[in-house]
Amino acid sequence: MENKPMSRRLLVAVFAIIGLAIGAYLMPQVNPYFASSPQLTRGEARSIVDACLKHQGFDVSGFFNEAIFIYDHSGLDYLMGTFGVKPVIDIGREDRLPLSYWQFNFYRNVPKDQQQEIFLVRVSPSGKLIGFIHVLPDSAAGDTLSATAALQMAQRTLQNWPDIQVGDFKLEQSSSTQKVKRTDHKLIFARTHAALGAGAEVLEVQIAGTEVASAVRYFRDPQDFVTASGVVGPTSLLINTISVAVYVVLLFASLIMFLRKYHEGEIGVRTGLWLGGIVFFTLLFYTINIWDRIGYGSGFGPISPLYSKLIATALQVLFGYTFMALLVLGAWTVGEQFLRLDRPKLLAGVDSVFNQRWITQNIGRELPVGIACGLMIFGAIQLVIYLIIHHLGALPRLSYNNISAFEGYLPFLGVLVSVLVTVLFDELVFRLFLISSLRRLLKSSALAILIAGVLYGFFLVFFNETYSFRPVPFTLIPSILLGLGQGFIFWRYGLLASMTSGGVFAALNQIGPLLGSAEPYFIGSGIAGLMLLLGLLVTGWIGGRRGERFDYKPETEPAHIRRIKERVRMQKELEIARRVQLHLLPKEQPKIAGFDIAGACLPALEVGGDYFDFVDMRDGKLGIAVGDVSGKGVPAAIYMTLTKGILQSHAEENPSPKQVLSKVNHLMYRTIERSWYVSMFYAVLDSKRRLLKFARAGHNPAIVFSSGQSETRLLQTAGIGLGLEKGDIFTKTLVEGELQLSPGDTLVFYTDGFTEAMNRDLEEFGSDRFLDLLHRKNNGSAEQLVQYAFEEVRKFAGEHPQHDDMTMVVLKAY
Secondary structure, eight states: TTSHHHHHHHHHHHHHHHHHHHHHHHHHOOGGTTTTOSSSSSHHHHHHHHHHHHTTTTOOOTTTEEEEEEEEEHHHHHHHHHHHHHHHHHHHHHHOOOOOOEEEEEEEOTTSSSSOOOEEEEOOSSEEEEEEEOOOOOOOOOOOOOOOOOOHHHHHHHHHHHTTTTTOOOEEEEEEEOSSOOOOEEEEEEOOOOGGGGEEEEEEEEEEETTEEEEEEEOOTTTTTHHHTTSSSHHHHHHHHHHHHHHHHHHHHHHHHHHHHHHHHHOOHHHHHHHHHHHHHHHHHHHTGGGGGGTTTTTOOOOOOOHHHHHHOOOOOOIIIIIHHHHHHHHHHHHHHHHHOOOOGGGHHHHHHHOOOOOBHHHHHHHHHHHHHHHHHHHHHHHHHHHHHHHOOOEEOHHHHHTTTTTSSSSSHHHHHHHHHIIIIIIIIIIHHHHHHHHHHHSHHHHHHHHHHHHHHHHHHHOOOOOOEEEEEEEEHHHHHHHHHHHHHHEEEEEEEEHHHHHHHHHHHHHHHHSSOOOOOHHHHHHHHHHHHHHHHHHHHHHHHHHHOOOOOOTTTTHHHHHHHHHHHHHHHHHHHHHHHHHHSSSSOOOOOOEEEOOOOOOSSOOSSSEEEEEOGGGGGGEEEEEESSSOHHHHHHHHHHHHHHHHHHTTOOOHHHHHHHHHHHHHHSSSSTTTOOOEEEEEEEETTTTTEEEEEEEOOEEEEEEOOEEEEEEEOOHHHHHHHHHHHHHHHHHHHEEOTTTOEEEEEEEETTTTBBOTTTTBOEEEEEHHHHTTTSSSSSHHHHHHHHEEEEETTTSSSSSSSSSEEEEEEO
16 A cells, blocks of 8 residues: 555545444344343352352252353344334343343253253343243152142242233133143243234243242244244245355365366465364364353264263264365365466465565555455445335344354354454455465456456355344345355455455454443454454554565475465467467468469467468469468477478578478488477469379378269378488379369378367267268368368367367369
């Protein structure tokens, strides 16, 4: 940014501040995580739980315990759909309904098929006790109460319940269950109100024998809500299936391309292994940070809870974290190689970071831009969400696979993990790898960014931990816009800029709910996240003001980067050689009265060994040469150029093809290596006499289609290749022929690249197909016949690579 005018930098800063202000203002109004965020820490909630258990006379010192913060997903969905987003967020923040809570589970690690004693205690975000559950084994003994006595006991429980109006709750259901040594009673009291819609606030009391085994307060949405809401339906299933498919395809594509590039020796894996390892161990530490949540709600048959948790962790590490790390490895190694070949300047910032050069102009250019763009995208996405909620009728939802920042033992670690995963996974996979790969495939940067943005939007539907909407297709809108914005930043400013922008966006989405809590511990964690972003900004500013530009030095440059640079240099040189070689071929088709002549050459590689030429001679004569060097690539191109020069220097004054080829052979033999040779068909057309003299130095015979005849003739005179013998045998072997041309005759000179072209089944095009296509198009012009031959061979080959040069000259007599 140091080279930008001050006014432009100020304008970017202003837009960044505006983006932050818009996001900070709108986020609490549209983000459902602000509804019922905890106002007390895990430890403070545990104190309330311990007091409750002590008051009840229970000792849980020998129990395993877990603490998780739970949102009532379906309840929030229903209320937001009925009353709107902002009113429900206000209800949750004021703790008027139990829409979220801390839940503490106490259990012994015994197999699940063995009945055990379990305690569950729920504490509201503001610290109110809203649930106590004591699960007793069915075999536990207890006295038996009558239904009337059980009702009285439940009513006393309601009267002692804090912060409720007992008169608002009416008995809705009462049932009894006979156990082995006791009778259990279940009583449900419900409060209905217009402010609750078709839902109800419920107090459920269960009595085991003479003990109040559970008393739970919760919100109950209508029974048919989930089905009617469209949360689960064919559209949702289809979009989520596409989301998973995007991940799976990218995983396999990156690994296949990685293995291919690794085999070619064009990539370095050290940095990729580091990045994959960082992702893996970051997620592993995050698992420890949210250990209580792992395996919640899942089980493995009769296996005990603790062992079930360990199995769930192992599966998550094996099939989740490992695959993500492998995807990052493949994405970096392949994407880096593509980008170093196509736009290496986009890696300038990360090169500086990976070499631990923190105060450089590279970082000074990309880091502040990334922070500014992240703030603008944050505000823009919040504005888009606000618009689709208030103008399109979409409803925000809590993502079921999301774990809030409040649950971790260290909330700031949750912020850091979100940033690192976004920076190292999303940006490397969807920006570096996907955009670079698509651009190579589609030859269009804009189209690559568009497709990558759309795929990123679908990916986030299932794997998203930030935004989810009902109906599900609305989730695609902010997600795709986010992908397009990040893609633009990547291609315009560099990978470090997009990584920074994505990291800022991810951090703010985690920091916002933390700052929305009234608990100082959570606020402090949010402020720590903001300090991290401020530190990045200061680093970038210092780098821009005082840093030097970082570039690899020859002695410090990684080997794979040297190989990539060497390949880039060679590609540029080969492209220059290709242009030079094509420039050596005839630029215009000859114009001779009574004849139509056309020729073309298509090398298999950047440069090739095929050759055709036209030599203007005296008295209206024209020399026609078609040659093929016995090889491909740069050596063949050099010998082709040499052949052209020798032929041009001897052909203009000599009308005899045999004499010309003999002189060319003599000079080629003195120059060419013994393992190489050149085949050539050389003819001289006398347009006045309509006579063609020709000689064939080991080349494919010319094909003649005579007017009024269905059979073809081959001009197959004797001769060996140029450069195989110094001259005596060559001249004795070479035979010169003549052909009198009549109106309607067609001659085709060609190289074996046509007949030996193969498709993916390794089937050759062959002479029969070649003759057949020439017959079919023989009634057109020479140019049309040449183009038709090339097109038919390309259609036959399909995606199979061209393995030999193809050259053709057509002469038609009128």
